[in-house]
Amino acid sequence: MTYVTDVVQWIREHMSKPEIVAAVFWGTVKIIIIYITARICIKIADKMISHMMLAREKSPLKFDVRRTNTIGKLIHNLISYSVNLICMLLILGQVGVNLGPLLAGAGVLGLAIGFGAQSLVKDVITGFFIIFEDQFGVGDVIQIDQFKGTVEEIGIRVTRIKSWTGEVHIIPNGNIKQVTNFSTYNSLAVIDIAVSYEADIDKAIEVLKDTVKQVHERTDNIVKDPEVLGVQMIGNSELKMRVIAECKPNTHGEVARLMNAEIKKQLDANGIEIPYPKVVTFVKSEKAVAD
Incomplete structure (x- = not known):
């Protein structure tokens, strides 16, 4: 009972001083402002x-909805933990706690973890940005x-x-330096056809136009009318004619084979010859000279 009385007496003595009351008041105001600012952030x-x-759903790359929600929650938790940690440190600073040793200890611990798991941290950070930036998706x-x-x-x-x-390659995300994505936009099938010099070029072009x-x-894999560009190159024994067709992503190989x-x-069917290597052998016969 005496201890409680002493505490009450101490509070009355110190709280009666204007400078202490002002310090407590402004300290409380600062703590409230820090807390509200953290919530707003x-x-x-x-x-x-x-x-x-929402913008991610409109991207040309389509991901599983569960993956999108997971990334959203991951970012929310990361930001929430970071803001709350900073808020807590600022509040502790307002009540007179010396943050120097605390921050130094946390820094040493973080440094030790970072040195011990550099590869893992690199893989995780790279994987996060791969998913977040929609660099590529499943399929x-x-x-x-x-x-x-x-x-x-x-x-x-x-x-x-x-x-x-059929081989399955498992690649750590930290080792991914450059990625080529063949499934984002339409692909282009390029077909070069060789015809002989003796062929009728105009007839060959008409046949190609009708064929494509x-x-x-x-086929539904071709998204635009194919184009017959004409004679692409004059070779030693043939003329090369080029046809192009815009296709759905990663279907250009199938379209090219079909064409x-x-x-x-x-x-x-139209009697237009496709040149191929030929070997012509000349046999020279000599009459024997009779004596």
């Missing part, structure tokens, strides 16, 4: 995250260094791609 960050996730055909294939999984630490021959038109009607087969059939 988190609210603004949430609005920005919602806006970015896209991409090439990373010498590895080309279809993306099967994008993780925070590793990316898994499967090549067309028929191929366009047979090559159909063009060969139509050129044969």
